Amino acid sequence: MTHSGAFLYDAPGPRAKRRIMLGSVVSALVLLGLLALALVQFGSRGQLDAVRWRPFLEWPIWEYLLVGLRGTAQAAAIVAVLSGAFGVLLAIGRLSPTRPVRWLATGYIEVARTLPVLLLIYLMLFGLPAYGINLPVLWKLVVPLTIANSAVVAEIVRAGVLSLPRGQTEAALSLGIGRAQTMRFVVLPQALRHVTPSLVTQLVSLIKDTSLGYVVAFTELLYRAQVLSAYNRLLIQTFLVVSLVYLVFNGALSYVAARLRTRLKRTVAPPDADAEQAADRELELPRG
Amino acid sequence: MSAVVENLDPLLRALGTTLLILVVSAVGSLVLGVLVTVARVSPIPVLRGAAFAYVQVFVNIPLLALLLLAVFALPDAGLIMPLTTTVIVVLVVYEAAYVAEAVRSGINTVASGQVEAARALGLRLSQTLRHVVVPQAVRAVVQPLGNVMIALLMNTALAATVGVVELTSAVNKVNLVEAQPIPIFTAAGLVYMALALAIGLAAGRIEKRVAIHR
Numbered sequence: 050m051t052h053s054g055a056f057l058y059d060a061p062g063p064r065a066k067r068r069i070m071l072g073s074v075v076s077a078l079v080l081l082g083l084l085a086l087a088l089v090q091f092g093s094r095g096q097l098d099a100v101r102w103r104p105f106l107e108w109p110i111w112e113y114l115l116v117g118l119r120g121t122a123q124a125a126a127i128v129a130v131l132s133g134a135f136g137v138l139l140a141i142g143r144l145s146p147t148r149p150v151r152w153l154a155t156g157y158i159e160v161a162r163t164l165p166v167l168l169l170i171y172l173m174l175f176g177l178p179a180y181g182i183n184l185p186v187l188w189k190l191v192v193p194l195t196i197a198n199s200a201v202v203a204e205i206v207r208a209g210v211l212s213l214p215r216g217q218t219e220a221a222l223s224l225g226i227g228r229a230q231t232m233r234f235v236v237l238p239q240a241l242r243h244v245t246p247s248l249v250t251q252l253v254s255l256i257k258d259t260s261l262g263y264v265v266a267f268t269e270l271l272y273r274a275q276v277l278s279a280y281n282r283l284l285i286q287t288f289l290v291v292s293l294v295y296l297v298f299n300g301a302l303s304y305v306a307a308r309l310r311t312r313l314k315r316t317v318a319p320p321d322a323d324a325e326q327a328a329d330r331e332l333e334l335p336r337g
Numbered sequence: 338m339s340a341v342v343e344n345l346d347p348l349l350r351a352l353g354t355t356l357l358i359l360v361v362s363a364v365g366s367l368v369l370g371v372l373v374t375v376a377r378v379s380p381i382p383v384l385r386g387a388a389f390a391y392v393q394v395f396v397n398i399p400l401l402a403l404l405l406l407a408v409f410a411l412p413d414a415g416l417i418m419p420l421t422t423t424v425i426v427v428l429v430v431y432e433a434a435y436v437a438e439a440v441r442s443g444i445n446t447v448a449s450g451q452v453e454a455a456r457a458l459g460l461r462l463s464q465t466l467r468h469v470v471v472p473q474a475v476r477a478v479v480q481p482l483g484n485v486m487i488a489l490l491m492n493t494a495l496a497a498t499v500g501v502v503e504l505t506s507a508v509n510k511v512n513l514v515e516a517q518p519i520p521i522f523t524a525a526g527l528v529y530m531a532l533a534l535a536i537g538l539a540a541g542r543i544e545k546r547v548a549i550h551r
Contacts, residue, residue: 054378176518
């Protein structure tokens with residue numbers, strides 16, 4: 050019993066074990082019943098027929114979808130690099146002692162976090178061309194996603210900086226290291242390590258957002274799925290297969306994030322963990 | 338600004354649709370999310386596994402893929418509902434996974450002494466959860482839940498991609514007619530910001546009100 054809810058109950062005795070067994074059987078039956086109901090519904094419309102699934106065993110179909118997956122990876126990589134860089138700059142700006150810089154960074158972050166990406170994409174697609182700004186398709190997807198994601202990255206990095214004990218900055222400053230260098234060589238390296246799991250989770254969210262390429266007609270996985278399903282008329286099969294592809298790749302990344310999180314908890318925890326955590330809590334602001 | 342004023346009627350109706358989707362999905366996902374969390378920490382391994390799988394599926398698959406599946410594909414299997422209802426159902430099951438993640442992190446902040454005390458007083462697991470654990474867990478995650486609700490607000494815009502005329506869709510339509518993108522999109526952006534701000538402020542106030550003073 051090591052799962053996260055284990056502290057909620059005692060180790061089960063014989064009677065509790067019987068109840069848990071009964072509960073397992075009943076809930077398994079209910080879940081299987083629901084699954085059977087769905088399968089019957091799908092089957093009655095012929096959606097389970099082998100002919101409707103066999104195309105997805107053929108290489109050309111996968112080749113077609115994999116080109117889309119490459120587009121997804123390309124867009125995600127560009128946005129990740131750009132919003133990583135902007136995000137760190139914005140985080141430093143929001144923590145800056147200079148008021149105008151702080152206000153600018155804060156203003157940008159608060160605005161960018163509360164605009165739907167789709168609104169920005171529509172602006173790119175149908176608004177800006179009226180002013181002669183007509184970017185290539187890839188950038189119509191990348192620019193809105195970068196605008197939104199750099200704000201989120203900035204908040205994650207800022208939370209990491211604020212969770213560091215103040216003594217780190219104070220020690221560096223008292224050694225005569227300048228503010229910029231303190232940030233670069235003392236604070237940021239530690240802060241980024243603290244927030245790596247959150248950054249990986251944000252990468253998952255970003256990969257999901259690249260599916261908006263469907264709207265701008267950029268060749269990524271979901272757009273390819275849409276074109277493929279318009280061609281083969283296998284809507285349910287195509288979208289289920291593509292969802293599964295997303296699930297496999299993002300699930301792997303989510304697993305990495307979870308592993309990093311538990312490892313950080315084990316290795317970074319200082320000997321005097323309680324006092325450090327109390328200090329962290331004092332510094333912690335509501336995060337996004 | 339005249340483009341906005343002249344089209345105020347359809348824009349306000351679209352805003353109403355956005356608010357309807359937002360409020361119904363918010364309530365639905367909060368309820369479903371708490372239920373998923375309860376399953377996730379239950380002593381029954383099958384329920385725990387199912388809840389874990391549920392969260393993984395909806396945290397890792399894009400909302401847009403789910404919307405397209407539900408709106409365009411599932412009718413082929415005879416599963417069809419009115420458009421707005423479909424969108425709301427998809428948003429509820431999608432956002433519930435995020436609510437479940439947030440509430441679960443809240444459950445881990447409840448001190449184990451609380452649970453032991455409840456057990457020593459003779460409370461059953463369901464009573465311990467209902468009267469001791471969940472009330473404290475939810476209080477601890479008011480801010481994160483507020484952020485999930487802001488994300489939900491952003492996600493309501495995706496309804497536009499499957500043909501629901503909510504704010505983003507209506508704004509786009511008005512712009513296609515009036516061709517004045519800057520005032521029209523700015524107005525829509527301000528409305529979204531105001532709504533997000535309202536959710537954030539509400540979360541802050543609720544957090545203060547329900548806080549347990551020790």
